[in-house]
Structure formats: structure tokens, C-alpha cells
Amino acid sequence: MAVGSWQLAVGSWQLAVVAWRYILIAVNKETYMRVIGNIFWFILGGFLMGVGWWLVGTIAFITIVGIPWGRACFVIGKFAFFPFGKEAVSRKEITQHDDIGTSSLGTVGNVIWFIFAGLWLAIGHMISAILCFITILGIPFGIQHYKLALISLAPIGKTIVPIDR
Numbered sequence: 001m002a003v004g005s006w007q008l009a010v011g012s013w014q015l016a017v018v019a020w021r022y023i024l025i026a027v028n029k030e031t032y033m034r035v036i037g038n039i040f041w042f043i044l045g046g047f048l049m050g051v052g053w054w055l056v057g058t059i060a061f062i063t064i065v066g067i068p069w070g071r072a073c074f075v076i077g078k079f080a081f082f083p084f085g086k087e088a089v090s091r092k093e094i095t096q097h098d099d100i101g102t103s104s105l106g107t108v109g110n111v112i113w114f115i116f117a118g119l120w121l122a123i124g125h126m127i128s129a130i131l132c133f134i135t136i137l138g139i140p141f142g143i144q145h146y147k148l149a150l151i152s153l154a155p156i157g158k159t160i161v162p163i164d165r
Helices: 002-026 029-062 067-081 091-095 104-134 139-153
Strands: 086-090 158-162
Touching: 029 067, 029 139, 067 104, 067 139, 067 158, 086 091, 086 139, 091 158, 104 139
Parallel strands: none
Antiparallel strands: 086 158
């Protein structure tokens, strides 16, 4: 009876290995590398960055006046958790029409954001990017910090989409 259980366990393990190999073959290398990059990013600081953005977004929502910036903080926070394989684009490019965030009101909101928060966040992300670029292994993380610096400058009216859309 014990031998049968052991054989069942080994057989299940072999089945799991074969299934995992087929999953890796089915997923192209680019997707596989994005997943690995996102896992390392999340563990090595992406979690804290995303939570930080969401915390600022929560504070902005509490002030009522800051709701547009709070919404943008939540979008950036989601992007900060897993940035590999995603990019920030204007919502106008996706929907083909203006909304309040892509109109002149969105521009005013971005100017206010730039003065009070955007510039400083972008400088912080650029410093992090430069530190990451020093090491060869940190180059992909530096690129992600650069993307976050760009969206930090003017987040109103932006949305996050997969790169291979």
C-alpha cells in the first residue's frame, strides 16, 4: 500500500513537471521575461512603491479636492506594482475622444500636480533609475523607474495598457 502511494506521488510530480514545461513552451519568451521581471520588481521594492502611491491616493481622496489626483495615484500605484510589459498612454489615444482628464481641465490639473508633487517624484524616480543603471542587472529596473518618472510628471488623463495591445 505504501509503494502505491509513493508511485502516485512520483507520478503526480512528473505530471506537474510536464504541465509546467508545456506552459513555458506555450508562453513566448518575452512574456516569460516580463513575468520574471515583475516578480523581482515586486519583491525588491515594487510592493512598497505601489503601496506608497495608493497611500497618497487615499489621502488625496480624503481631501475631496484631491480626488482627480487620487485617481491618478491609484493608476500609477497599480502600474508601480507590476510595470514590466505595460506603458502609460493618453486615454484620448484609446477612446478617440476627450474626457475631463484629457481636456484643458486635465492640463490645469497636471500643471498643479507638476508644481506640488510631480517634479519631486520624477526627480526621485530618476535618481533611482541612475542608481539602477550603474549595475548591469539593474538596467531593466532603471528603465521602469524612467517610465514611472515620466508618468509622475503629468498623470492626469493617462491610463496603463499592455505594450502588446
